[in-house]
Amino acid sequence: MPRFGPALSAALRATSLESARSKGGYDAIVIGSGATGGLAALLLTEAGLRVLVLDAGVPRLPIRTFSRRFIHGAGRWLFGAAAPRILDHVLNSSVGRSVMARRQPIQSKCYAWPLAPEQFVDDIDCPYIAPPDRPFIWLRSRQLGGRMVIPHHGRQYYRLAATDFAPTDGLSPVWPLRTGELDQWYELVEGRLALSGSSEDIPWLPGSRLSHVLEFTSTEEALKRSIIARWPNARVILGCTAPPLDSLEVAAWTGRLLVRRGAIARKIEVDNSGHVSGVVWIDHQSRTEIHSYAQLVFLCASALESTRLLLLSRSSRNPDGLGARSGALGQNLMDHIRVRASGLGASLLPEASTEVGRYLYLPRFDARALLAPSGRGFGVLFGQTSGTGEHSHFSATAFGEMLPRSQNRVMLDGDCRDAWGIPVLRIDCSHSNEDLVRGREQVKALRELAEAVGVTLSRIEQVPAPPGSTNHECGTARMGDTPSTSVLDPYNECWEAKGLYLTDGACWPSQSAQNPTLTLLALTARACDQAVRKMR
Secondary structure (H helix, E strand, O other): OOOOOHHHHHHHHHOOHHHHHOOOOOOEEEEOOOHHHHHHHHHHHHOOOOEEEEEOOOOOOHHHHHHHHHHHHHHHHHHHHHHHHHHHHHHOOHHHHHHHOOOOOOHHHOOOHHHOHHHOOOOOOOOOEOOOOOOOOOOOOOOOOHHHHOOOOOOEOOOOOHHHHOOOOOOOOOOOOOOOOOHHHHHHHHHHHOOEEOOOOEOOEOOOOOOEEOOOOHHHHHHHHHHHHHOOOOOOEEOOEOOOOOHHHHHHOOOOEEEEEOEEEEEEEEOOOOEEEEEEEEEOOOOOEEEEEOOOEEEOOOHHHHHHHHHHOOOOOOOOOOOOOOOOOOEOOEOOEEEEEEEEEEOOOOOOOOOOOOOEEEOOHHHOOOOOOOOOOEEEEEEEEEOOOOEEEEEEEEEEOOOOOOOOEEEEEEEEEOOOOOEEEEEEOOOOHHHHHHHHHHHHHHHHHHHHOOOEEEEEOOOOOOOOOOOOOEOOOOEOOOOOOOOEOOOOEEOOOEOEEEOOHHHOOOOOOOOOHHHHHHHHHHHHHHHHHHHO
16 A cells, blocks of 8 residues: 655644535645646645645555455465466456456456555446447546556656647647647656656657656667667657656645545535635545535546546536536547557566666657658557566557547436445547557557567557556546637636636547656646636
8 A cells, every 4th residue: 555654644634524624724625636636736735825635545444455465465475476477367367357356347457456456446336337339448546646656557758749739630629738838847847756768859759857867778779779770760768757756745744735535526616606616525434425615626536537527516507517518528538549569589688677667668650661750640668578588578558649539428327326326427438440540550560569679479459458448548628728619728727617727637639649647747737827826
């Protein structure tokens, strides 16, 4: 289980139901404590605001956590270094899943589930609806830190290029940002993260501010030479990575942070003037409904949870939910088109790196034989680690851009409710023909990559994984220039609820091929600055 520092532990102890209910005890509410929620809490407290964080996660029962840890610890003792692969094989078998994952049939599809099943939600308590012929894999983690603290999370951070913000093919709207507008916020976040990676500035992948410039190992140089020999115009970089920010601990040291766990948000309240006035939530322990009051709310619950909460926030003023007047709320769901491959290569040199999170990245590998990419495309994250005997283990994942389409949408289900009586989401999302064509290109690219670096593939996905599998879901509450076509304004403030900011993946108009986390954090930093300026 995640460990909390002394300041955050004190803030948790100090946050009683009475303090969470009190009017005037805090200036802002942050819903969710993942990457964006944690940063929002940090920046707002540093700006002098008193902040209440509401997080839906609760500590697991010690006996349940212990039993699961014991099983995996015993597996490592029995099977040694091969335990993760063996356990993954066992747990992915029909017998293993029926025994170990009877309450987590969806969450157990995540690669990291065998390492820490207690960090994922219970699918029985937290259901959703998806058509059987159009599955959506919604991987969810209700805990302080969100999905960022799940073991072996990729933790890759990349900027978007100017062409990502302003696509010219007419398949998605232009982002409501001026050229270079996010640069200062990228730099602020990158400095906080203390990024490690290789220092390169590519037109279709702008360079980041690095705190630790990494050098290629001899093995990585050999891989790079093999790729460049086949595709001279391909770019090979060391992925930009960092551990997750300990945002809540730093925020707690200001003395202006309250944190309530087990707070399941039910509704965002708006007054008669159209200004946010607070949040209604259900206390997990007492099952009572609580009202918390603030004139500033940051909604950072994750893309689909945030949109679900907007849909739930109905009133006579907003009968279909907050932000629904434009018709954009709930539409244009996206997740990266993902294809994975793995195999065996030759034994590696002794200095080969095995540190967690270190990968090679091939940005816009779809244009590997061209001078420069155009249109939409995909990148590849890959690595090679030492194995047993004469072999090494190779794994590669291609991430392609999924187009926003109004047919890919979420809505409230009229019949199904979760364990707290709250209506669940019905998710209708599938790959378009264009997405499937890109997926086939990704399969072909991974085969060519393996051949170029001398790897024999033992497994490769022939079709993209179902949407949601990548954990990069975006869209459903897009930002834009006008309230007639978007849910949020250019600063991530809800058009229909002043003082309500949404900065997680729901706000994205389009996706690009890069990991979204760095841009989400930059948008959060920018929105916090705007919110504080308006309050003052």
